[in-house]
Amino acid sequence: HYTAETEHHLKVRGMDDQSVTRVVLLACGSFNPVTNMHLRMFELARDHLEDTGLYRVVKGIISPVGDGYNKKGLIESSHRLAMARLSTENSDWITVDSWESLQPDWVETAKVIRHHGEMLAAEQSNDDVDTVKNAKKRRIDEYSGKSSHFTRRDGPQLMLLCGADVLESFGVPNLWKQEDIAEIVGRYGLVCVTRSGSDPHKFIHKSDMLWKYRKNIHVVHEWVTNEISATHVRQSLRRGRSVRYLLPDGVIHFIREHGLYSAESEQKNADVVLAPLHRYSDASSS
Numbered sequence: 001h002y003t004a005e006t007e008h009h010l011k012v013r014g015m016d017d018q019s020v021t022r023v024v025l026l027a028c029g030s031f032n033p034v035t036n037m038h039l040r041m042f043e044l045a046r047d048h049l050e051d052t053g054l055y056r057v058v059k060g061i062i063s064p065v066g067d068g069y070n071k072k073g074l075i076e077s078s079h080r081l082a083m084a085r086l087s088t089e090n091s092d093w094i095t096v097d098s099w100e101s102l103q104p105d106w107v108e109t110a111k112v113i114r115h116h117g118e119m120l121a122a123e124q125s126n127d128d129v130d131t132v133k134n135a136k137k138r139r140i141d142e143y144s145g146k147s148s149h150f151t152r153r154d155g156p157q158l159m160l161l162c163g164a165d166v167l168e169s170f171g172v173p174n175l176w177k178q179e180d181i182a183e184i185v186g187r188y189g190l191v192c193v194t195r196s197g198s199d200p201h202k203f204i205h206k207s208d209m210l211w212k213y214r215k216n217i218h219v220v221h222e223w224v225t226n227e228i229s230a231t232h233v234r235q236s237l238r239r240g241r242s243v244r245y246l247l248p249d250g251v252i253h254f255i256r257e258h259g260l261y262s263a264e265s266e267q268k269n270a271d272v273v274l275a276p277l278h279r280y281s282d283a284s285s286s
């Protein structure tokens with residue numbers, strides 16, 4: 001059931017329900033904390049995919065990483081989850097899912113996508129059960145002279161949504177398993193939003209694996225580039241600087257209320273050597 005905003009959105013694009021592939025976008029990351037840019041990423045991706053006329057984006061999912069990720073300065077997942085929920089309060093299509101953040105150990109992104117793929121498949125099979133019920137009802141309606149329409153649809157396609165830094169991290173030796181990258185881009189698909197200083201097209205061109213699956217990789221060019229990063233937000237908070245308009249107001253209140261992001265919290269995991277990913281936070285906070 002869509003709100004007026006979504007209906008207007010579909011009308012402007014002249015899209016009908018049957019001719020396009022429905023898409024669910026899944027964004028994995030620390031969201032430490034969630035920023036306006038994370039939310040913009042979803043809007044940019046939806047516009048880009050729907051402009052092709054081939055897709056209709058029906059849902060966005062933010063999946064904050066679990067505490068086992070051990071990244072420097074990563075605060076408790078319950079707080080990151082609560083902030084992500086507050087940030088999406090006003091969206092009629094972006095949601096937050098807690099499954100990944102509740103796992104005791106860090107979960108590879110390919111497994112997170114697989115989990116959501118299974119969830120969507122389960123929802124689809126429930127719909128299919130409804131289809132059978134509907135078909136029965138339709139026969140009864142037809143028999144009794146009432147008209148009723150029902151058309152069976154394929155389930156939505158799940159795609160991973162990320163910034164260009166995550167795509168480029170595919171090239172960091174021993175970080176991602178090659179078979180996981182193949183599964184993500186080959187079986188699902190990737191939507192990648194440019195970040196300043198990134199060149200995803202060049203990166204795809206240079207990688208045999210990504211080039212092979214280039215048709216499943218949608219590069220979204222963000223013309224209004226901005227440097228909002230969670231690392232810089234945490235830094236400003238530690239320095240008592242304003243972060244207003246970088247984060248939703250509700251998230252700022254939550255941070256103040258719970259006294260999050262101090263010099264102390266930034267030291268969390270600072271001595272963990274084998275954290276899977278330290279590359280960007282280290283580079284930008286030094």
Ligand SMILES: Nc1ncnc2c1ncn2[C@@H]1O[C@H](COP(=O)(O)OP(=O)(O)OP(=O)(O)O)[C@@H](O)[C@H]1O
Pocket residue numbers: 027028029030031032035037038041161162163164165166193194195226227228229230231232280281
């Ligand atoms: N300014 C931005 N432009 C494009 N993509 C972004 C931007 N900020 C974050 N993202 C993307 O959002 C997703 C989640 O990012 P993440 O939680 O790591 O945020 P971050 O701001 O990059 O964090 P940090 O500064 O702690 O590394 C990633 O796919 C990341 O590439």
Ligand SMILES: O=C(O)c1ccc[n+]([C@@H]2O[C@H](COP(=O)([O-])O)[C@@H](O)[C@H]2O)c1
Pocket residue numbers: 028029030031065069071107108109110166169175176177180276277280
């Ligand atoms: O699956 C992997 O092998 C893998 C390797 C490195 C990073 N990731 C994921 O990529 C995301 C990176 O987030 P961040 O905040 O460290 O930029 C986060 O969701 C990680 O779980 C995933």
